[in-house]
Amino acid sequence: MQDMGRRGYISQAVPVSGAMDALSARMANIALGNDGNAAVIEFTYANAEFIAETGILIAYAGDGAILSLAIGDIPADRPVFIPAGTTVKLNNDLSGSRTYLAVAGGWDVPEVLGSKSTYLTASIGGLQGRQLRAGDELNSIDQFTTSTTKTILDNLQSDSPNYTDWSLGRQLLLPADRKTIRVMRGNEFDWFDSNSQSDFFTTPYTLSLRSNRMGYQLDGCGMKRIKWDELLSTAVTPGTIQVTGGGSPVLLMADCQTTGGYPRIAQVAAVDLSLCGQLKPGDTIYFKEISRHDAEMLYLEREKQLAKLANAVRNRYL
Amino acid sequence: MQATATVESFLNIYALNEQAVTIEFGSVINEDVFQKVSAFNNLVNKRPFPGFYTTVPAYTTLTVFFDALLVIQSNLSGADCFEKVSGYLAGLKGKQNITNTLSETITIPVCYGSDFGPDLDEVANHTKLTVQEVINLHSAAVYKVYMIGFVPGFAYMGGMDEKLTTPRKSTPRGVVPAGSVGIAGQQTGIYPLQTPGGWQIIGRTPLKMFDANQSRPALLKAGDLVVFKQITQQQFDHLSNNSDADTNY
Numbered sequence: 001m002q003d004m005g006r007r008g009y010i011s012q013a014v015p016v017s018g019a020m021d022a023l024s025a026r027m028a029n030i031a032l033g034n035d036g037n038a039a040v041i042e043f044t045y046a047n048a049e050f051i052a053e054t055g056i057l058i059a060y061a062g063d064g065a066i067l068s069l070a071i072g073d074i075p076a077d078r079p080v081f082i083p084a085g086t087t088v089k090l091n092n093d094l095s096g097s098r099t100y101l102a103v104a105g106g107w108d109v110p111e112v113l114g115s116k117s118t119y120l121t122a123s124i125g126g127l128q129g130r131q132l133r134a135g136d137e138l139n140s141i142d143q144f145t146t147s148t149t150k151t152i153l154d155n156l157q158s159d160s161p162n163y164t165d166w167s168l169g170r171q172l173l174l175p176a177d178r179k180t181i182r183v184m185r186g187n188e189f190d191w192f193d194s195n196s197q198s199d200f201f202t203t204p205y206t207l208s209l210r211s212n213r214m215g216y217q218l219d220g221c222g223m224k225r226i227k228w229d230e231l232l233s234t235a236v237t238p239g240t241i242q243v244t245g246g247g248s249p250v251l252l253m254a255d256c257q258t259t260g261g262y263p264r265i266a267q268v269a270a271v272d273l274s275l276c277g278q279l280k281p282g283d284t285i286y287f288k289e290i291s292r293h294d295a296e297m298l299y300l301e302r303e304k305q306l307a308k309l310a311n312a313v314r315n316r317y318l
Numbered sequence: 319m320q321a322t323a324t325v326e327s328f329l330n331i332y333a334l335n336e337q338a339v340t341i342e343f344g345s346v347i348n349e350d351v352f353q354k355v356s357a358f359n360n361l362v363n364k365r366p367f368p369g370f371y372t373t374v375p376a377y378t379t380l381t382v383f384f385d386a387l388l389v390i391q392s393n394l395s396g397a398d399c400f401e402k403v404s405g406y407l408a409g410l411k412g413k414q415n416i417t418n419t420l421s422e423t424i425t426i427p428v429c430y431g432s433d434f435g436p437d438l439d440e441v442a443n444h445t446k447l448t449v450q451e452v453i454n455l456h457s458a459a460v461y462k463v464y465m466i467g468f469v470p471g472f473a474y475m476g477g478m479d480e481k482l483t484t485p486r487k488s489t490p491r492g493v494v495p496a497g498s499v500g501i502a503g504q505q506t507g508i509y510p511l512q513t514p515g516g517w518q519i520i521g522r523t524p525l526k527m528f529d530a531n532q533s534r535p536a537l538l539k540a541g542d543l544v545v546f547k548q549i550t551q552q553q554f555d556h557l558s559n560n561s562d563a564d565t566n567y
Contacts, residue, residue: 010383011374012528012536014470112530122470122511124530187332187340232347233467233474235374235381237335259376259467270336292333296386296398299336303387 001107001126002100002254004037006115010258016238017117017125020213020254021098021277023302024062027170028102030310031059031079033148033317038106038141039116041132043099046090052082056140057104057153061170063096063278069161078167079104081156096278104149105141119255120213151317166316168309173302174275179283182272182290182298186241186264191227199223200265204284205249211281213255222247223265236260239268239276241287251276269295271302327411331404339403340381347377347476352464355380356541361413367406368392375540376465377474382407421541426508426523428457428499428546429554434522437487441501441518444484452520453548455479456506461544471510471528471536475544478506490516497522499546510536524557 002025005018019025025040046065059079060067067074068089074080082088090099109116109126118126127136144150156162189197205220223243236242240252242262249265253276268276269290279285290298329342341358344351359375362382369388374381382403389399396402430453431438442449461477468474478501486502491514494500498509500517509515510527527537538544549557 007383008372009470009535011372011466012470012534012539013466013468013472014535113535121513122528122530184333187334229345232345232377232379233465234376234379235334235338235340237338239335257468258374259465267333267335292336292400293398296336296400299386300390 001039001109001116001118001132002042003039003116005117005254006113006119006125008114010235013258014113014122015119015214015255015258017115017119017213017254019098019100019117019277021062021096021100021274023173023274024098024170024277025100025102026306027061027077027168027309028059028100029106030306030313031061031077031168032057032102032104033144033146033152033310033313034102034104034106035145036306036310038102038145039109039126041101041107041138043090043101044097046092046099049087049089052084052086052088053137055084055157056082057149057156058082058088058101060099060101061168062099063093064099065090066093067091067099067101071161074161075163075167077170078164079152079156080161080163081153081158082161083159086161097280098277103140104153105144108139108141121255146314148314148317155317168313173305178275178278180286180288181275182269182295183241183266183287184269184290184292184295186266188227188231188263189265191225191229191263192243192265193224193226196221196223200249201287201289204286206284207279207281209281211279213253215253215256216251216276216279218249218251220249223249225263227263231261231263233259233261236264237267239270239273240264241266241268253277270299271295328408331407333400334381336399337386338381338383339400339407340379341407342379344378347464351378352462352541358410359540361410362407365410365413367394367403376467421543423460423543423545424538426499426525426544426546427549427553427557428521428523429549429551430456430499430521432551434554435499435520437500437518438520441482441484441520445482447481452482455482456501456520457546457548459545461506461546463538463540463542463544465540466536466538469509469511469513469528471538472507473527473536473538473542473544475506478504480504482506484518486516487518490514491519494519495522497524497527499523522554524554 002019005016026036029038112124123129199221203221205218208217208219210217242250331341334340343354369384372383386399394402396405461475463473465474494515496512498519499521500519502517
């Protein structure tokens, strides 16, 4: 169970957590007229199925699974009404790894330290601070935050599965090449020799098996240091690419620690962090340099696009 | 303790990402740099800018986090968020004396040795001290919390007697219980949660170093002073039972 993360306690070393692919998580919520920070279920790969005990309005987005019913697949990025008693199955989608399931009103789990996100190391957030497992019963919040959600539900409610003829088209927001990750130089970029710097931007990196919600260990050209100063631990954040003592880059992800002491060669642009959230061990990526200013402009533009989409859904159900 | 430091200069200010900037106040760990970080941390929190939401103080840096959408809409001057925020922060330099939050002295009871401190003998061997000398030196010092990082509630502390310096274990343990007190190089620290770890474990405290049910979940904060007090196994059990009762389990 994840939302947009726990931002208020990083000074006490509580990781941000939140959805690994925040874009997909938000898309699923936007499709339902939910608050963008409503809790969603993050499925990693597809070995899951659930039964709707009551009629529910859901939406899903992501690249790890395709949801299906006995009668066929459910389209993503749009509201879908599932009648009571229906079994929904997740089938593997090999293009990515994570899929987000939102429900009208959001999943009802308690807020811990200002967020519903699960953080396993401290056993907090989500459902009892743990991963979901077979037999769990989840409820949605009945009190919808917006009238849009209510109107969508009224329009779609029926005796059989039902969905809208429109979708949000998440693909339109994504670059054609999802394996090229835009990054800006990290503060310690100059601590590496020029060959390493150029290798970093021109050679492929592969996610190793040692990859999880905390970070990805990257196999590929090692980075050679020319400056051996000790870096005193300082703040790091999801998207920071550190280089460990052995010269391997490590890409920090949602559950990463809040401070680190390894030199930082790069920082993934916020707009491309969601692409990283879909990677799985064995995937090969390239890094492409962009400026700090451009990264910021891309972020602001993305936020504008998402606000526009949320508005479009609202206007459709006025 | 109160600080009256004014911040005259930053060494550097850089973007950590689109929504955070890091200010460097020095390049070595010392009291002067620590005071500058603390003083500026208090100042920013007292005089926030539109979109500001939190700070992360570290040994020589302060990182300031903000919501880029609110910053860009603000009337701070600058072509983008980084310019707006770094310009605002630079404008705070040299502002009049800032009073730090009072730092507290926190006593951490520790039961040294036995199952709680499986590496106590190893530390004694390495340092050529007796077990009791290790305990005495460890519990005689006053430690200062420089920063919280690594895992929730973990305090990086300075002030350990150099005689206790012991390298990390060559093979880290898969599981180190919450409350374990350890030594790594010239540092000492307390594991707030059960995690893997490579520190030499010399004892355990019954205190909860991190408790998500509290409004301030981490027991320690940067600037706090810490002393360790040796307790017996019996006192440990008594204190553990009490802390369980407090949280209504």
